Amino acid sequence: MKHYSPDKPTKCPECGSSRIITYLYGEAAYSEEMMEDITSGKVILGGFCITGYDPDWECLDCKAEIFRQGKEEN
Helix, strand or coil, X not given: CCEEECCCCCCCCCCCCCCEEEEEECCCCXXXXXXXXXXXXXXXXXXXXXXXXXXXXXECCCXXXXXXXXXXXX
């Protein structure tokens, strides 16, 4: 089941966890601040290949992927 939200959810729609992480796509310009965000679980690198239908957020506990509303498949 795919999950959609207009904004970053505060709780996972699958398990209720509040540990939601944001995907960062494209070529990242590494910095100390970004490395802290990655290690602290604020962001996850999503890769370079962007399909236009990639998840925006992920639950750290159950790995549910959450898409920004408006990316629904037609």
